[in-house]
Every structure is written in structure tokens, then in C-alpha cells.
Amino acid sequence: MNERLQKVIDHPLHRFLGVTGIQSDAGRGEIVLTITENLVNPAGIFHGGVIYLLCDVCAYGGLLSLMEVDVDAVTHDLQVSVMRALKLGDVVEFTSEVVKFGTRICFIDVRVTSGGRLVASARVTKSMLPVHRP
Known part of the structure; x- marks a missing residue:
């Protein structure tokens, strides 16, 4: 597994949310998890903020499969419809798919489903940045 992808999986917030793995291949990403107490709002419904966050994480996961080691990406814009x-x-x-992979900006679509039914969709825009290593 890609070392940078493993760091995303091992991030304490992602672990708390129940992310145990991210598939990343050919510009596509995938996260599958079960909704736990940590992921629901006071009404017992899957928290919208968690949906936004995991759309961003999934987008980055898919993008990692295309990025060179001397480049990284940060979120430029995130639009989610629940x-x-x-x-x-x-x-x-x-599930994420890189729609446009540029040298300065990338566009990634994310679909959120449960039981084959669409739950949310997102468009994530990432700015590409050079990685400066000491």
C-alpha cells in the first residue's frame, strides 16, 4: 500500500470515524464503513458534517493514485448535496473519480450510496502543490 495513503487511513480523526481502509487505483477511491454512534447527530441521523469530511477524504484517496511523490493536494472547494x-x-x-487531473488543479466527483441508493454527491476541487522536503 502507498505510504501516503496509509497515513490518511491512520490519521486519528479518520480512525475515530471508522475509516479502516481506502481503495485507491487509477484515479478512483473508495471508503466503506458502518454508521456508528460516533457518526450520528443528536437525532440519530448520519451527521452531514461527517459526510462532507469523508467525501473530501475519499476524493484525496483517489487522487493519490495519480500524484507523483513530489506533489500534494489541498482542498480548494467542496460542494456536497445530501x-x-x-x-x-x-x-x-x-466512491470518488478524478474527472480532470491538471498540474495546478484537479476536479473529483464523489458518490455516496447505501444499499445501492444515492445518499449524496460531491464535487471536490483540489489545488496541486509541490512538496518541499528538507
């Missing part, structure tokens, strides 16, 4: 509520115990899949 269409369906999920609850505790539901399994949710995040």
Missing part, C-alpha cells in the same frame, strides 16, 4: 438520511447501523459507500 439527498437521503441514513441511520445507525447502515453501511455507507463513498
Whole structure:
């Protein structure tokens, strides 16, 4: 597994949210997790902020499969439309696909589904930056 991808998986916030793996291949990313107590709002519904965050993480995961080691990416813009509520115990899949891979900016689409039904969609724009190593 890519060392940078493993660092994303091992990030304490991502671990807290239940991210145990991210698939990353040919500009596509995937995260699958089960909604736990840590992921619901006070009404018991999958928290919208978590959806936004995991769309961003999934987009980055897919993008990692295309980036050279001397380049990194930061979120420039994130637009998410949530269409369906999920609850505790539901399994949710995040899938990303790089739509445009540029030298300075990239566009990634993310689909969030559960049981084959669309839950949310996102467009993530990432700015590409050179990595400066000492």
C-alpha cells in the first residue's frame, strides 16, 4: 500500500470515524464503513458534517493514485448535496473519480450510496502543490 495513503487511513480523526481502509487505483477511491454512534447527530441521523469530511477524504484517496511523490493536494472547494438520511447501523459507500487531473488543479466527483441508493454527491476541487522536503 502507498505510504501516503496509509497515513490518511491512520490519521486519528479518520480512525475515530471508522475509516479502516481506502481503495485507491487509477484515479478512483473508495471508503466503506458502518454508521456508528460516533457518526450520528443528536437525532440519530448520519451527521452531514461527517459526510462532507469523508467525501473530501475519499476524493484525496483517489487522487493519490495519480500524484507523483513530489506533489500534494489541498482542498480548494467542496460542494456536497445530501439527498437521503441514513441511520445507525447502515453501511455507507463513498466512491470518488478524478474527472480532470491538471498540474495546478484537479476536479473529483464523489458518490455516496447505501444499499445501492444515492445518499449524496460531491464535487471536490483540489489545488496541486509541490512538496518541499528538507
